[in-house]
Amino acid sequence: MQIRLIKPGLLTTIQDMGRRMYLSQAVSVSGAMDTLSARIANKVLGNNNNDAVIEFTYADAEFKADMDVLIAYAGDGATLIAASQKIPAERPLFIPKGTTVKLINRSLGCRTYLSVAGGWDVPEVLGSKSTFITAGFGGLAGRALKAGDTLNGAEQVSTITQKILDSLKGDGLSYTNWSLPSQLILPADRKTIRVIPAHEFNWFDSQAILDFLSTAYIIGSNSNRMGYHLEGAVLNRVKKDELLSTAVTPGTIQVTGNGGMILLMADCQTTGGYPRMAQVALVDLPLCAQLKPGDAIYFKEIGPREAEMLYLERELQLQRLTTAVNSKFL
């Protein structure tokens, strides 16, 4: 199975669930920003969660199927169309050889994930297929995809994947009538982000804490896979100590010297020296991954115990989705 990129779009990279084992050597986690959408795109094809997917940023991208392909997509950045027909998301799609597929704008979010039967075949670097652009390794030659790049699906596919392919294969484009809607998993309110107070939470004055938990913050234009600038009420400190650099992780909200906030995302550095206001709950990081410059968000405080419960529940929900797909083909 092979596709050829005709138009790459703003930033298109290969990602999986990230590279965790080299954090101590300052290698960023990387990986899909919206891990939920990436996993759904894999699950509907009977793939493993960690199989490599293509992450598109916004739309305005186009690819052609050089061979028959079994693919799926998920995420809020774009809708796929072929022969002027919209193709539905979050389900297996059989695309016959020669078909051109375009990504058209979908205003809801900004990132879309494209999976293929068996996952996209790129070499593993330091235990992951994710592209880490800063250091120039992983994915396809350590860089963003460009026009003319060809990508192949893995030769080995799971039994389930093979059965899905057999059920859809034919002369024309076809897809299943079932899907795994992320809507059923995500909260209805996608602009309220749940956070756990961070270690330096009490370094900030009461007005800062009140503002942080009650006023809107706008995603700044200077935002990318490393992190987002958040524009809004300036957060002043009561404790002016210098923080010694220590480990940070995607979802950490740092407060810079001028009282502005940075929300760290997938490609963030492994350590930081800014005091931290809060940590985004892992279950709400996929919501953050779909935020665009100009979007307004609110933060809601939860405790660490609740965050952990939400995470474990989410994982169980996702496991049930895998079981649901498998049960259709056993």
Added chain:
Amino acid sequence: MHSADTPDQTLRIYYLSEEAVTIEFGQVIDLHLLDRVSVLNMLLHQQPFAGFCTAVPAYATLTVFFDPLSVSRSDLPGKTCFEKVSGFLQNSNRLTKGEVHNAGNVITIPVCYDKNLGPDLEEVARLHKLSIEEVIHLHSAAVYKAYMIGFVPGFAYLGGMDDQLTTPRKATPRKAVPAGSVGIAGAQTGVYPMQTPGGWQIIGRTPVKLFDAGRSQPSLLQAGDQVIFKPVNRAEFNELVGE
């Protein structure tokens, strides 16, 4: 006397995320604290808990990453992952009693202190009223300690530089500092593993790769290592680049 706690005391552990906790040994840059971080890090890798993923040492903290699903299903005592992992780390810390020194590996890095490869060499010398030879001597005579790897893959924050070389960062950072550049920022020194923007005063360059994703241990330096800079001339530098 150290402000830090000792191994027989309870560790200060805080929540970082659903999949990580941070152990805080202190709040200062201090060799003794670095040892505590290194020793517990080593022990954790030798005797990990079910679900342990990786650990990130910093100046005075060790952050432990884990898989919450595995930890929640493990039989470690505690209601939450935080309690389970913290309890395990407290026990591990008690085991480190007596063993509080980790010398680290000694890594020698060849450096060509040349005006072309170290464009700030003359300025650093002038600022401190030293000759270029004295700057080179002071920088290459010390044994440095890698306190932390951060910023970009393989970048080590090195402590132990001679006070006479303490130099503020450049007023305007360079848009591109070449890979291998050896720099000074305040009381710290370090080597840029890859070309990045940067504001450190550049006094030389090494032909050695500080980071190579193709190596089994990609970062040449690990936190806790000792580092020595060995001056080489331009011909030797060129020869080493060719290797």
